[in-house]
Amino acid sequence: MRSVDYVATCNAGLEEIASREVRRLIGSKPKKLHEGAIAFRGKPRDMFLLNYCSRSLHRIILCLWKGRFSDLGDIYRKIRKLELSEYIAQNQSFAVVAERLGEHDFTSVDLAATVGKAIIDSYRASKGVRLKVNLDSPDVCFRCEARENHLWMGIDTTGESLHKRWYRKFSGKAPVKSTIAASMIMLSEFRYGETLLDPFCGVGTIPIEAALLAQRKAPNQNRSFAFENLEFLDLDYFEALKQRLRARERKLKGKIEGIDIASDAIEQARANARAAGVRIRFRRGDATRIGLSCDRLVSDLPFGIRTSPHNLRELYAKFFSNLARCEVKQTVLLTTRWKWVFEDWGEVKQVYEVDHGGIRAKILVLE
Ligand SMILES: C[S@@+](CC[C@H](N)C(=O)[O-])C[C@H]1O[C@@H](n2cnc3c(N)ncnc32)[C@H](O)[C@@H]1O
Known part of the structure; x- marks a missing residue:
């Protein structure tokens, strides 16, 4: 061919x-x-x-x-x-x-x-x-x-951008783009059977993307594609491919967890996970106080929508001193306040600058 x-x-x-x-x-x-x-x-x-x-x-x-x-x-x-x-x-x-x-x-x-x-x-x-x-x-x-x-x-060949996933019933106040969430999970080197935690999970995008990846569920199912109008393609091959991929899906092993301080976010995360067909433990909690130990901690840190700048600075300091007390193999964070991460944590292994809904943000892979 x-x-x-x-x-x-x-x-x-x-x-x-x-x-x-x-x-x-x-x-x-x-x-x-x-x-x-x-x-x-x-x-x-x-x-x-x-x-x-x-x-x-x-x-x-x-x-x-x-x-x-x-x-x-x-x-x-x-x-x-x-x-x-x-x-x-x-x-x-x-x-x-x-x-x-x-x-x-x-x-x-x-x-x-x-x-x-x-x-x-x-x-x-x-x-x-x-x-x-x-x-x-x-x-x-x-x-x-x-x-x-x-x-x-x-x-x-796509049509509507692939970052618009079918399971997003609730978007919350500051959701991370599904494709950024998935990229962060890939950067964390998350493996099947490991535990993954997002302690600022909002409507659950990161844990849901992690569960889809772990279960080998196609992230862009339940939608149409522009290529379905292209007459020179063999769409029977696409149907057969979907069946083959469905047969490879597997049950979740390991624990994927999402925590947020806001109970409305937890309700919405649960509804999104139900729509995605994945089982994730979502619960209310304060990321500055709860145990954070896990294999991969992947999170999109608050950037001041619900919190004043002063309280936000304190929240970062408390979160990093909590994180220092816990056992985590790899931490990947998305933040617009990267200076504070350098101040509170020190060295980072990798940095990627991204556009986060029109705001300049960085993905940081911590040492
Ligand atoms: C940037 S948003 C995360 C958005 C999420 N990635 C999504 O896709 O919806 C940050 C979240 O942190 C939560 N939050 C703020 N302070 C917190 C704390 N101390 N502990 C846990 N969650 C907190 C907020 O309620 C908010 O949902």
Whole structure:
């Protein structure tokens, strides 16, 4: 089977973790394309496994063109040369979603319009048919992104971003993105049978992602994918793949636990875990006082939504002195107050800077 080019988007700053996951899933070796995007080669059917099973990716694009460009006219000529009839049927509609970053003399709307015109002209030249545009609910969605003088363009195989998991019935006040949560669990090197604790669990995202991983449950089940509209794919293979993956699921071994001081968060975490079909022990408790011993402690620390800055500083100090008294193999924390972690804890092994809902945050793997 021939190989194709892929671009996958992920959390900016976590390209290395996304690359490792792609390598584990399909054996390909991705390279960072730009902040929040990696590029790699694979088989067309790899898009099924990547979409269904990846825990750290947001979107998987079947890349049709990538490289340098000089201006909009150049982009038009490059896309106009593509042979698109194998990807989109004559009666299917399409849309183009464009993004750009850097200094350009055009807007993202201009970019989308240029790429759209090139797609229409290319298709008309090869098939004699004018493709229909449908911006609200297209059969096929093309995506392109210009970063300075580099552009990639391809077919979105995902649809709604993969970070939107089906089990999120409650989002709480400051939920961590599921793909950041899953990346933190991967960084903790959590293994099947080990204990994992999130002592500031909110609506339970980290413990739920850990349980899905431990039980080998696909994180992106119970949803549809944009690739289901692509007529050149063998969707029977996807159905068979889902059955094979379901047969590999296993029962939870080891204990996964979530603790939060707010009883409404605990109620919501329990409801989310029920929706995810995983069994986790959620209970109310104060992370500055309870025993924290476990194999992996993975947590998204409070950043001041319910707490005043003064109390927050004290909470960090108390939490780290509690943590120092406990036995934990590996601790991975997400925080916007990383200075306090350095002050209270000292050395950290690894640091990843991420965008946490529009706020600059860091994932810290503690020594
Ligand atoms: C940033 S949020 C965690 C969000 C969570 N990762 C999620 O996805 O919903 C921090 C949480 O810490 C909780 N919290 C604050 N002080 C606490 C304490 N002393 N002990 C335990 N939980 C606490 C808050 O109630 C809040 O739910």
